[in-house]
Amino acid sequence: MLALFIRDIRLAMRAGGGFGLALAFFLILVTLVPFGVGTDVAVLSKIAPGILWVGALLSSLLSLDRIFALDREDGTLDVLATAPIPLEGVVIAKAAAHWVTTGLPLAFAAPALGVLLHLPAPGHLWLLITLAIGTPALSMIGAFGAALTVGLKRGGLLLSLLVLPLYVPTLIFGAETAARAIAGQAATTPLLLLAGITLGSVALLPFASAAVLRVNLR
Amino acid sequence: MKFWEFANPRVFMGWTDKVLPWAFALAGAALATGLIWGFFFTPDDFRQGSTVKIIYLHVPSAFMAINAWIMMLVASLIWLIRRHHVSALAAKAAAPVGITFTLIALFTGAVWGQPMWGTWWAWDPRLTSFLILFLFYLGYVALWAAIEDPDTAADLTSILCIVGSVFALLSRYAVLFWNQGLHQGASLSLDKEVYIADVFWLPLVVSIGGFLLLFVALVLLRTRTEIRARRLFALRLRERMA
Numbered sequence: 088m089l090a091l092f093i094r095d096i097r098l099a100m101r102a103g104g105g106f107g108l109a110l111a112f113f114l115i116l117v118t119l120v121p122f123g124v125g126t127d128v129a130v131l132s133k134i135a136p137g138i139l140w141v142g143a144l145l146s147s148l149l150s151l152d153r154i155f156a157l158d159r160e161d162g163t164l165d166v167l168a169t170a171p172i173p174l175e176g177v178v179i180a181k182a183a184a185h186w187v188t189t190g191l192p193l194a195f196a197a198p199a200l201g202v203l204l205h206l207p208a209p210g211h212l213w214l215l216i217t218l219a220i221g222t223p224a225l226s227m228i229g230a231f232g233a234a235l236t237v238g239l240k241r242g243g244l245l246l247s248l249l250v251l252p253l254y255v256p257t258l259i260f261g262a263e264t265a266a267r268a269i270a271g272q273a274a275t276t277p278l279l280l281l282a283g284i285t286l287g288s289v290a291l292l293p294f295a296s297a298a299v300l301r302v303n304l305r
Numbered sequence: 306m307k308f309w310e311f312a313n314p315r316v317f318m319g320w321t322d323k324v325l326p327w328a329f330a331l332a333g334a335a336l337a338t339g340l341i342w343g344f345f346f347t348p349d350d351f352r353q354g355s356t357v358k359i360i361y362l363h364v365p366s367a368f369m370a371i372n373a374w375i376m377m378l379v380a381s382l383i384w385l386i387r388r389h390h391v392s393a394l395a396a397k398a399a400a401p402v403g404i405t406f407t408l409i410a411l412f413t414g415a416v417w418g419q420p421m422w423g424t425w426w427a428w429d430p431r432l433t434s435f436l437i438l439f440l441f442y443l444g445y446v447a448l449w450a451a452i453e454d455p456d457t458a459a460d461l462t463s464i465l466c467i468v469g470s471v472f473a474l475l476s477r478y479a480v481l482f483w484n485q486g487l488h489q490g491a492s493l494s495l496d497k498e499v500y501i502a503d504v505f506w507l508p509l510v511v512s513i514g515g516f517l518l519l520f521v522a523l524v525l526l527r528t529r530t531e532i533r534a535r536r537l538f539a540l541r542l543r544e545r546m547a
Contacts (some may be wrong), residue, residue, distance in 0.1 A: 233462055245451050252440040253472045256479040262487050302460040
């Protein structure tokens with residue numbers, strides 16, 4: 088599993104792996120927002136945490152289809168399915184690699200991009216915390232969606248349609264935690280619920296994803 | 306006759322052939338009774354005026370929109386556990402009906418909300434949950450449409466339905482946490498006191514019964530269509546092989 092994890096990270100970092108793409112997309116998205124809503128500091132700082140969360144969510148969506156599609160094309164997935172490690176372990180390793188190469192960089196980039204949106208001062212740390220806690224759930228749910236659409240030729244659009252509704256609870260609790268913390272309210276409850284969603288996804292979704300992969304590899 | 310015998314497509318077809326006209330007739334009768342009674346023979350509400358009458362469409366369709374998903378969940382589980390093709394096809398057949406009920410509920414809600422709340426749409430937990438439910442339905446139908454092999458499609462959509470149910474439930478409580486409600490609480494309940502006067506309640510219950518029967522009739526009809534389509538598919542396949 089560790090070897091697979093390291094292999095996936097390496098593949099993502101090398102050229103064509105799309106490692107920087109998600110970050111660049113996130114930057115562009117954040118740049119575009121003021122063109123849409125204007126440069127009013129009060130407005131921007133009010134919507135900044137939400138925009139950054141939605142932006143991170145969309146950016147992590149970009150590289151989802153790479154989790155399984157490339158390995159399916161060149162037959163690696165078949166080898167992995169017959170390998171001694173369970174398919175659930177393969178899913179976890181691949182989702183973890185996706186998180187390290189997408190979710191984690193996004194979490195670190197968000198506070199920096201927050202400067203562009205006049206994010207209020209305590210928000211930087213809170214965005215880092217909520218995104219670091221919430222993005223593993225995004226990667227895990229995304230891996231499930233990627234497993235569902237792995238057999239399809241043009242599954243990209245369908246993947247977004249399937250995955251985005253599943254992202255709703257994560258987004259709500261993540262953005263709510265950041266917004267409450269910035270407003271100076273108690274943010275422990277949504278933070279714990281966010282952590283709960285992440286833990287629940289990591290605990291249960293590998294089984295669903297592996298079941299789906301088995302169907303697709305039949 | 307045991308319930309599981311309906312898993313045999315031939316038994317299912319023979320039985321539904323007899324039941325279907327009755328289901329449609331009963332659904333039509335109940336809907337006509339409930340809606341005409343509700344629209345023309347109930348008094349106006351003292352504050353809402355005649356807009357209250359949209360309840361006879363809104364509540365039953367919302368009720369059936371949720372129950373359609375639950376029915377799909379049960380059918381998906383039956384497919385995954387017992388591998389009855391009729392069950393998978395029934396789940397497939399129910400989805401577009403469920404989408405329609407969701408849309409009717411959203412639309413009638415908007416039409417009622419405009420004069421009552423002064424807005425077509427509010428980010429109220431119930432409204433938002435229904436919009437999310439609608440998105441889940443869309444994803445489910447899109448996945449069915451995207452996959453060619455019928456068994457693979459049935460397996461994948463069943464698992465999506467189960468995972469989606471969990472996340473739909475999570476979303477329901479997440480939006481409750483996220484925003485305050487504008488929508489009134491439930492007026493109908495099986496175990497609590499009823500907050501609605503009998504003059505409104507009786508036609509409403511008849512309407513709900515009508516929508517339920519309509520749903521059953523439509524799902525049976527669509528399942529029959531799916532079974533026939535599947536037979537055609539098998540026949541064509543056999544022809545090509547020969």
